[in-house]
Every structure is written in structure tokens, then in C-alpha cells.
Amino acid sequence: MNMSNINSTRKSSYSHLSATERGEIAAYPKMREQPVDIARLLGCHCSTICREIKRCSVEQVKDKNGKQTFFNAYFADSGQRVYETNRQKSSYLKLNGCSTRFIAQLESALTANIRLHSVDSFVQTYKVNHPEEVVPYTKTIYRYIKEGLLAIKPIDLPKMVSIRKRSKKVMKTNKKTLGKSIEERPEYINDRSEFGHWEIDLILGKKTKGEAVMLTLVERQTRYALGVKLEDKQSQTINRAVTHLISQYPIASITADNGSEFSLLSTLEAVDVYFAHPYSSHERGTNENFNGLLREYVPKGISLNPLTSEELDNYLTVINERPRRLLQYQSSTFLFELARTT
Template structure:
């Protein structure tokens, strides 16, 4: 005798907790990159194992200037400390992050506006994803980041920032960043 199993309807979950302001609430002057000081943030993983070091990357939306910091883990407290340190050194007016739990404490920052992209929508933070692809030229996927020194990471990021880009009329991100910072 053949038994036929009854199929149940799939139910979409709608109770996903939002971390803070949605990217839809981001003002138009940030979206069109007409104002300096608005950043996109992301994590770059090496090996996907527990206890593995990660790289925190930030990219300024207007100039495409990038910052990077090696962190020992991807806990939200560690990331919050690193971002707080960067805020004290660089002109950061707003940050756009993905919906990962590692960025959950960013909404507690009072010095900057924080916007969260929709889940599985990496294209909403395209500048950062593009930079991470450029960084992968130096640090391939699946390679442990533990032996990577902060000096090496700084050298990689400097090389990318000093690279002339067609998008920027063959000027470097570093040149435009320094120009905007002094203006």
C-alpha cells in the first residue's frame, strides 16, 4: 500500500527583529553621495571557524576611501569598540550596515546615525562589497586571518586607496578623501 503524505503550506516568518533605522529612512543626500562623511561597514571573514580573526572594513560613500581594522573576533562588543575608536579619528556622520547580529550594538552609538540594509541585500551597500572584492586580491577567501598583521592589512588598504579609479576620473580615493577632509 502506498501512503501519500499531506503537504503543509509554508509559512513565511515575519517576526525578524529589526536592529534600528532601515535603509529606507536614509536621507536622499546620503543616497546620492552629495555629502562627505557617510560610510558603509562590513566584516571580511577568513576561515569560517570559531575563534578566527576578522577584518572590519568601512568605505566612505563619496570618495570610496576605505578603512580596515583586524579584530580578534566578530562579537558585537568588539565591533562597537573598534567603530567608536574610528569615530574619534575620522569624520563619520552616518554608517550603513547589514543586518548581521555582529552590528546589533551599532544602533546604541549616539555620535552617528546608523542605518541597516535589508537582509540578503548586499547590493544596498555596494561600495563596501566592491572594496571587499578588491581586498580579496590580497587576502583570498578561506585563508586564516590570524597570521595577518595590522601592518600588512594597512599596506593592502593603502595600496587600494592609492589606486587610480576610472569611476573617480582616474583619481585615487586617498586624494579625494584628503581633499574632502580639508574642505
């Protein structure tokens, strides 16, 4: 029978091979069909057939006249078994197949007023602590949230909420660097190989007279953050706060932007101070990222005057103790204390 005479209809959309189709793949080579012909007959892409054969072939031995010949043969049952195993590990694991305890704790943790975890850090931490339970991948949890399958809403996770694209700003020029340029910053600071080098920034509340501000510093290697509420953003106020922090923490250098509020930092003798290029916030990306995390608790446009020191300390503690992927799921607090004592 010439199998090439059989008409087939190409699948309208992608779907996995069935057990029957795997049986046909196993039968076709015996009839001298090539992968491209098998793909046409089954109505799928040639690469699908090639991957399936490569992934599920088993080495065989043929003995002819006392001479052994090795060859690879595709077996349908082997292919189906591999598929079912991979499906169990797949990110498309059905919600009802997940650990109910995991789902309950995930929803509780991520809808808390002050949450310790991100989706990713919760998933990874839970997997380590409960290796026997079925836990989906991080991207699967985000899919569940988008599909409304969980009690967690996108608004509970600010990073999921789409942000209106800002209009492109015209780059300004001729703003002078206040002191030592970031271009003079040593490589051991740039590559984060040495502990004790910080980035500094201000978080503003309402842009009105008499409004409090928040000074933030982030250690570049461990991402450990400090925060202080200040009555104003005068350069003298900033310097007094930084001087106090230098006496309390291992601060070897500070990288700031060119805002006038930081104009007196270069007068500090205890630390090296570097200034980023004008309008280049990406050069202080560590601090900018932290500010984004803090904005979850202190949104833009609200007054900082009612913010208490206790509330700020709670926010800092939660962020510093959050396991983070870029830190191999260790917390900034743990790494900071480790570096500080060694």
C-alpha cells in the same frame, strides 16, 4: 556597360573595404547605381556602403550658367585616407606597434605581488604621462592577455578569472531590522552629495573558533576605505572598534547589514546608523565592491590570524591610492584628503 550584369560573391565574413573597392564605389554612382546595388555588386551589406559614402564624401560646387549648385561627391582616396587614420587609432592596433616601454612597465606593474593599478587605471595614467607614445585601449590589453601575448596571465587579474555561478538562494523572510531602516536614510546620503557617510562590513577568514576577522568601512563619496583586524566578531568588539574610528575620522553616518555583530551599533550616539534590508547586500554595494578588491590579497578561506597590521595597512594603501575610472582616474586617498580639508 550594364554593371548589374556582373556576378559577385558575397564575402563569407566581415572585412574592411579595400582601396580597389573604394575606387569601384566612386565609379558606380557615375553609372547611376544606388547604394543597395553597389553593395550587392561588391558582396557586402548596404549599410557598409551608406556609411562609407556618408563618412568620406566631400562637398563640391557646380557652376552652371552662373548659378552655383552644391552637392556631395565620394572620393576613393579620401575614403582610404580616413580608413588608414582610423586604423591607427583602432583598438586592434598590433602589439608590435605599441610602445615597448609601455608594455614593459604594464607587465611589471600588473604582475607585482601588491599591485597599485588595474589594467584600465594603468593605461589611462600612462597615456596622460606619455602622450607622445602609442598606447592601446584598455579592451585591447585584455584581448592581448587572453591571447597570451603578454607576460600577464588572467590569474594575475582576479576579475578576469571566471567565477562559478552560485546556485540561487531561496529568499528568507521575517528577519527584523535591528534599528533605523535604510529607507529612512536621507537623499543626500543616497546620492553621495555629502561627504562623511560610510558603509560597514566584516570579512571572515576560516569559519573556525578563535579565528580573527576584519572590519571594513568605506566612505560612500570618495570610496576611501578603512580596515581593522579584530580578534572576534562579537558585537561589543565591533562597537569598541567603531567608537575608536569615529574619534579618528569624519564619520557622520554608518550603513550596516542586519548581522548580529552590528546589533549594538544603534546605541552609538555620535553617528546615525542605518540598516539595510535583510539579504540585500546590493544596498551596501560600495563596501561589497571594496571587499572584492581586498580579497585579491586576502582570499576567502584563509586564516586571518597571521595577518599583521602592517600587511593590512599596505593593502589598504594600495587600493586607496589606485586611480579609478568612477573617480575620473583620481585616487580615493586624494579625494578623501581633499574633502576632509575643505
